[in-house]
Amino acid sequence: MIVQNIFFWVLALAMVLGAIGVVRSQNVVHAALYLVVVMAGAAAQYILLAAEFVAWVQVIIYIGAVIILFLFGIMLTRAPMGGDTKLDNDQRWPAAVVSVFLAGVLGALLIDAFGKKEIVISGAKGEQLLQVGKAGHLADSIFTAYVVPFEVVSILLLAALVGAVVIARRD
Amino acid sequence: MPHMTLALEIGWGTTLAIKTLLVLAIIPVGALILGYTFLLKMMSHMQSRLGPMDPGGFHGWFQLVGDGIKFLQKEDIMPAESDRRVFAMAPAIVVISTFLIFLVVPTGPRLVVKDLDVGVFYALAVSSLSVVGVLMAGWASANKFALIGALRAAAQLIAYELPLLLAVVGVVIQAGTMSLQGIVGAQVDGSIFGFSGLGNPFILTQFVGFFLFLIAAQAELTQTPFDMPVAESELVAGYMVEYTGFRFLFFFIGEFGTAFAFAALAATMYLGGWAIPGVTGGMADLLGPLVLFVKLMGVAFLMFWVRFTYPRLREDQLQAVAWKYLIPIGLLNIIVTAIIKVAV
Secondary structure (H helix, E strand, O other): OHHHHHHHHHHHHHHHHHHHHHHHOOOHHHHHHHHHHHHHHHHHHHHHOOOHHHHHHHHHHHHHHHHHHHHHHHHHHHOOOOOOOOOOOOOHHHHHHHHHHHHHHHHHHHHHHHOOOOOOOEOOOOOEOOOOOOHHHHHHHHHOOOHHHHHHHHHHHHHHHHHHHHHHOOO | OOOOOOOOOOOHHHHHHHHHHHHHHHHHHHHHHHHHHHHHHHHHHHOOOOHHHOOOOHHHOOHHHHHHHHHHHOOOOOOOOOOHHHHHHHHHHHHHHHHHHHHHOOOOOOOOOOOOOOHHHHHHHHHOOHHHHHHHHHHHOOOHHHHHHHHHHHHHHHHHHHHHHHHHHHHHHHHOOOOHHHHHHHHHHOOEOOEOOOOOOOOOOOHHHHHHHHHHHHHHOOOOOOOHHHOHHHHOOHHHOOOOHHHHHHHHHHHHHHHHHHHHHHHHHHOOOOOOOOOOHHHHHHHHHHHHHHHHHHHHHHHHHHHHHOOOOOHHHHHHHHHHHHHHHHHHHHHHHHHHHHHO
16 A cells, blocks of 8 residues: 555646646646646556556547647647747736635545545455456446436537537538 | 476566566567568568668668668757757657557467556557657647648547547457457457367458558558658658657657557457467467567558558548548447347
């Protein structure tokens, strides 16, 4: 457990530094690249939580697609090549208030919900109680217990996709 | 056949170091083998090029050594307007993405760095990281040609990631697992119409997927006919245009190393990987790497054959091939595979 704890704090520190980089960066491309660090850190945290499949989904969706689209959009429209642009405004104080408030609410909620809960990983005889997040287990629960929400989300995404095509069509 | 076991007791730290060094060595070695065999020799034969066949006498064997020495001599140039840190990091990210693919490719029953439960999915996820490196390179170069090349690359790589995934889903459905070791096992244990002597290489049942995978991999590698991002007659060298010497060599090794990795993945998923009929146990561990190498060279031959034969697609044709043909065919392949899987 000690090793996991050390890795957790190292990753958490990297993610926080990356997040500070995102908001403090004067260059919009740099901000997007710092976001890659935060996303990769989140994926690594999932691996620490034994949620392997979710971790690689995080990599392929957020780093492989979302960030690429961010960068693509930025570079296609207003990529400040060479030299920095001033990306700053006068909303430091409101932003600080909102983020402290959010951190407080979320932190209090998480501590209230899970603070006293201890997750038993191995039993008295040393056997593994907690199943490592294999893709098979995830698929089993998606297609049995959660099949209705899953299908509803699918239809919602399909509707959004059709809507995007309708809006983008010229005729 | 005598059953051999390797009874070596080594700690996890040593194992980790050995594995890391092996994978680190595979990328340049694989890239050089592909570059030498196909780029220098096969292309020279097919296109009647005299240059690469000349240095050193016999079949121009010295050409690659000469190229290597040339690259190391080149001056390391950074454009004055470039974003220096991003410019320097970009080639490393491309090579790291290639490095990570090799971690799950099995070369024997026990010879695999880490047989992940989500093996194939992991391989495709980390291979998509290279796009970030390409975009960084194109933007940080502060060069119009480089930026256009990077944007073309990003659009192309995102479009062709879908057919690549869809092609693999067919194999995953048939094998019932995403682990590459499990996929090899399913092919070894399978049978063709009740005849189990040869196993069931998935190329027989998933040949549609195999061709989808090869076409999509060709596009992911930005090789001709999908080489719009590096089209030399339009963009000089695309996102690599400002890179010289050692940094350019990194991109080169990344490109051919990824070709090596994709060929290995295709050989593992469709041609039975390290397995050949009749070889099991310790012998398979011994012969596995060689068998996989022969198979992946066969796949790589197909990929480079196409590369040296066909002209370049236009940008709209390139997108049309992905969205109008490959993705519907991939979805159809999944539906048919799923129906047969459930019915049989």
